[in-house]
Each structure stands twice: as structure tokens, then as C-alpha cells.
């Protein structure tokens with residue numbers, strides 16, 4: 551209630567005005583090529599695999615993101631999740647379509663909400679981002695995945711622990727088309743994206759690409 555009486559502030563810098571002010575919007579840490587062809591990490595030159603993903607079994611063909619997950623972007627994504635700010639999904643979708651080519655796919659899928667956390671958030675960023683991207687790219691969105699249990703918390707775990715933690719966490723809710731783009735708000739270690747892509751492939755997808763709004767950098 552009190553929120554309604556207070557002036558709106560920029561989620562990133564706290565300045566009074568828009569949810570994300572023009573200065574912060576202009577200064578978003580947009581990711582520029584070259585990238586690792588596979589996991590989308592920015593690299594010094596184009597590579598097929600990078601230090602972050604070499605030797606890892608990833609169920610997706612390629613992952614790409616629009617912006618780096620730095621402190622400002624983290625504050626924006628947190629506001630998006632906690633307050634269900636609908637305009638942020640549109641902002642994120644504009645960034646994604648401005649930065650990334652439209653994927654050659656038959657449908658968009660999204661990392662499904664965790665039953666427990668959906669209540670806290672009021673809405674689900676990955677699902678809403680998928681819907682916004684589906685409109686912009688003119689691709690159907692399918693609710694292809696479900697959680698097999700409570701979503702394990704990934705925060706604070708290293709890559710190997712994240713992978714173990716999330717293995718088998720998703721199952722297909724429906725049959726899926728051959729070429730699918732999996733949408734999520736943030737790519738951290740790739741463990742969640744890979745587990746979700748693995749479930750999509752088990753349900754009939756032959757090619758899974760991953761698109762996220764933000765991407766964590768330099769995680770080992």
C-alpha cells in the first residue's frame with residue numbers, strides 16, 4: 551500500500567522517475583560478439599567451446615543473452631521477480647530482440663515456475679518474457695515443461711553442484727516440436743538451461759537453443 555504513495559524509483563540507480571531510468575537503460579551492459587558459439591560467453595575471438603563450457607555436457611545447441619548480469623541488471627531482474635513489474639518484461643524483450651537474431655525455431659518454451667516461488671512473485675518472468683518474445687518474433691509459445699518437484703535453490707553452489715542439484719528437475723508436459731528456443735530470465739551456470747533442454751529433447755525436440763535476458767559472466 552505504502553508503495554503507491556511513494557514516488558517511483560529506478561530499480562537500478564534509485565533515481566525518482568521511471569522503473570528503469572533513461573540513463574540506466576542507455577548504460578545496460580549489452581553483450582557484444584565475439585561469443586563462444588556454444589554457451590554464449592563473450593570471448594576474445596570466436597570459439598566453438600570456451601573455458602566455461604568445454605568438457606561439459608550441455609543439452610542445448612547454443613545459448614545467447616542480451617545483457618551481462620551485473621549489479622544494475624541484478625537489481626532490475628530482482629524488481630521484475632519480486633514486484634511482478636510487467637513493463638520490465640517488455641523492456642527485457644526489447645533488449646533481446648534488439649540484440650539477438652530471431653531464432654529459426656518452431657516454438658518458444660520457457661523454464662517453468664517453481665510452485666513455491668511463483669506465489670512470492672505473483673508472476674513468472676521466464677513465462678512472461680517468452681510471451682513478449684513470441685509476439686515480437688511471431689513464434690508460438692508452448693508450456694512444454696513442468697517441474698518434477700520443488701525447484702532446488704541454485705544460489706551459492708558451484709557448477710558441479712548446480713548440475714547435480716537440477717538434474718531431472720524438469721519433465722515434458724506435452725510433445726514439443728523439432729526446433730525449440732528455451733527462454734529464461736537469467737543464464738547463470740547453464741545447469742538449469744541444460745536440464746530443461748534435456749527434458750525438451752526427451753519429448754521430441756531435436757534442436758534446442760537458449761535465449762535469456764541476462765547472463766552471468768566469468769563463473770567457473
Ligand SMILES: [Zn+2]
Pocket residue numbers: 560561562563564565570571572573574575
Ligand atoms: Zn537509473
Ligand SMILES: [Zn+2]
Pocket residue numbers: 586587588589590591598599600601602603604
Ligand atoms: Zn562456452
